[in-house]
Amino acid sequence: MVKRTFSLALAAAVISGLTGCATTANNPKDPFEGFNRAMFTVNEGLDLVLKPVAQGYDAAAPLPVRAGVGNFFGNIYDVWTAVNNLLQGKGGDALSDVGRLLINTTIGIGGVFDVASEMGLEKHTEDFGQTLGKWGVGDGPYLYWPLIGPRTTRDTFGWAVDSYADPVWRVDDVALRNTLVGVRFIDLRASFLPTDKVVEQAAFDKYNYIRDAYLQNRHSEINDGKAPIEGREDQECEQSRCY
Amino acid sequence: MRAEPLLLKGACGRVGLFGKREMRSLFSLLFGVFLLVASVFAQEDSPDALIKKVTDDVLTIVRQDKDIQSGNTRKAIELVEAKVLPHFNFQRMTALAMGKDWRQATPEQKKRLSEEFKTLLVRTYSNALTGYKDQSVRYKPTKVQGDDTDVVVRTEILQPGGKPIQLNYSVEKQPEGWKVYDVVVAGVSLVTNYRDTFNQEVRANGIDGLVLMLGNKNKQPESGKK
Numbered sequence: 001m002v003k004r005t006f007s008l009a010l011a012a013a014v015i016s017g018l019t020g021c022a023t024t025a026n027n028p029k030d031p032f033e034g035f036n037r038a039m040f041t042v043n044e045g046l047d048l049v050l051k052p053v054a055q056g057y058d059a060a061a062p063l064p065v066r067a068g069v070g071n072f073f074g075n076i077y078d079v080w081t082a083v084n085n086l087l088q089g090k091g092g093d094a095l096s097d098v099g100r101l102l103i104n105t106t107i108g109i110g111g112v113f114d115v116a117s118e119m120g121l122e123k124h125t126e127d128f129g130q131t132l133g134k135w136g137v138g139d140g141p142y143l144y145w146p147l148i149g150p151r152t153t154r155d156t157f158g159w160a161v162d163s164y165a166d167p168v169w170r171v172d173d174v175a176l177r178n179t180l181v182g183v184r185f186i187d188l189r190a191s192f193l194p195t196d197k198v199v200e201q202a203a204f205d206k207y208n209y210i211r212d213a214y215l216q217n218r219h220s221e222i223n224d225g226k227a228p229i230e231g232r233e234d235q236e237c238e239q240s241r242c243y
Numbered sequence: 244m245r246a247e248p249l250l251l252k253g254a255c256g257r258v259g260l261f262g263k264r265e266m267r268s269l270f271s272l273l274f275g276v277f278l279l280v281a282s283v284f285a286q287e288d289s290p291d292a293l294i295k296k297v298t299d300d301v302l303t304i305v306r307q308d309k310d311i312q313s314g315n316t317r318k319a320i321e322l323v324e325a326k327v328l329p330h331f332n333f334q335r336m337t338a339l340a341m342g343k344d345w346r347q348a349t350p351e352q353k354k355r356l357s358e359e360f361k362t363l364l365v366r367t368y369s370n371a372l373t374g375y376k377d378q379s380v381r382y383k384p385t386k387v388q389g390d391d392t393d394v395v396v397r398t399e400i401l402q403p404g405g406k407p408i409q410l411n412y413s414v415e416k417q418p419e420g421w422k423v424y425d426v427v428v429a430g431v432s433l434v435t436n437y438r439d440t441f442n443q444e445v446r447a448n449g450i451d452g453l454v455l456m457l458g459n460k461n462k463q464p465e466s467g468k469k
Contacts, residue, residue, distance in 0.1 A: 027439060063377055063403060070404025114404075123406050191405060194374030202367040202433070204460060208440050213431045220430020225409055229425070229432050232339070 029142050030211060036144035040207050043146060051196075054189035066187070068112040073168075073184050074123065075104045075111025080165055084126035088134045096121050128165075129158025133222035142211060150214040290414040290421040291385035293330065294396045298380055301326050305375050312373070319369035327368065332415070332422035333361040339425060340437040341453075344445045352450050359457035366461075367433065368426075378402045380410075392416040 030036065058066070082097035100116035100123065108115040117123055132154050133139075140153025151159055163169060168184065171177040203209030220227055304322055305311050311319045334353070337360040338345040348356060383397040393415045399407040413425035426433045444453045 026443065067404035074404070074406070125406050194371070194376075197374055198367060198371045201370040202363070204437075204440050204456065209436065212436050212439055216431045216436060217429050225430060227430075229413075229427060229435060232435070 027211075029139065029215060031141050032143065036142065036211075037207055039144045039146055040210075043144075043149060046147065050186075050189050051193075054186055054193060057186050058190045058193055066190070069183065069187050070191070071104070071108070071114045072111045073187065074114070075101065075108070076167060077125070078104070078123075079167070080162065081124050081126045083165075084128060084131045085124065087131045088126065093124055097124060127155075127158055128161040129155035129218070130222050132158055133218070139215070139218070142215065144207075144211075150210060152215070152218065155218065289387060290394045290412075290416075291382065291387070291396045293421050294398065294412050294414070294423075295382050297327060297330055298398070301372070302375070302380065305372055312376070314373045316366070316369055316373055319372045320365060323365050323369045323372065328361075328365060330421070330423055331361075331364075332417065332424045333357050333364070335415070335422070335424040336360065336364065336434050340434045341441050341445070342438055344442060344450070344453075347445070348450045352454060355454050356450075356457065359454065359461055362461045363457060364433070381407070394421075 027033065061069070078097050078101045082094045082101065085091075085094035085097060100121045103116040103119065103121070104111045104114060107113075114123070129152070137154050139155075142150070142152055143156055144150050145156070148159060168180050169177065171180060199206060199209055199213075216229075301322060304326075305319075308318065308322075311322070334357045337353070337357045340360060341348075341356070345353070379401045381399040381401055383399065385394060385396050387394055393413070396412045396414055398410045398412075400410055401407050408429050409427075410429075411427040412423050413427070414421045414423050425435070441453055444456050448455070
């Protein structure tokens, strides 16, 4: 019954979203705004359940446990980061990532402790969407998906490749696999808790704020933080006085 | 401090004529004052030192203040207004957030827009402070040439179990000293992130519409839900 109501609500949201396209789409980067906003509403609904779970985890797990969980999954992900750094032609970074993996898996006891960072091997995070971006693939239309949230079209494809390569999804034991995926998801959600509050305060329209922030963030990540901030050039200031 | 009575004694004991010893202590006093002034001046003069000082001051207070840690936004706002606000150029920030539309605004509208945007940013920043927990800040080296007037000060927020978050400040030299005009978190400018929203509002309801929109937002109770 609950399931059926939910799928009805989902269907209604999708339909209203698709038909709503013409009225709300006024950002060229976001041609499917109607659909996206409907999915956004769906996610906000799912989050009514997810957020309290994440908050519970955040409150119950002491800091060393949370840090250990984050480090453990971060260590597994370093493999994929290394591959992507290599694909982007950043051999030095890739080598450093492999070094991190070796150190943290051994001295860091299976990745629970991030010893490598303390030794000065900086943590990078690279995904296949960033690699495609580096190769010159453009953003494409912005999309908002249930569960996974905001992705450009390029990054949606990148995400599919990331998931295919994800070793956690390849664990044979079903119970263990589900536990790992679940814990990682809750840990990820918990890591956004402080950001939630800030976005609530800062945004006029949460959907817009998240979209614009996501696009800026991806632009920066693809350029490893070295890209100039967009929109700096067209402001009217004379000798930095804007009167 | 200790040189003062010495100096007085010298001045009273032999009016107009300083002994060698007094001269030396007077000299060291003056030299000390000179060093102090020079170091204060040098600190004011370097944007990275300014950012570090303000950040350290604020975080020292937040670490000791249980009210702010437990989400008392009002108290965080007071802290931000006292320590952070003087080092920001809100007019420049508002112009940056609005882009080309800024030109259309009258001086009176510009003043109101800047005031409202300031309130919004102060609240946002204060809200972020109440979420402060377990993190630490790493300052990255900043290259400042002698005649630079526009500098990016790079810092990183380190958090246990997570990837460091880049937190950069764009700072410009003004006659009154260095002023921050943009804050960029993980590549996201907290200022230009409003550009599309503001442009849309101006297109729909004009500059006055934007003034009203900002005003209404600021009338809502701060921090939203706790």
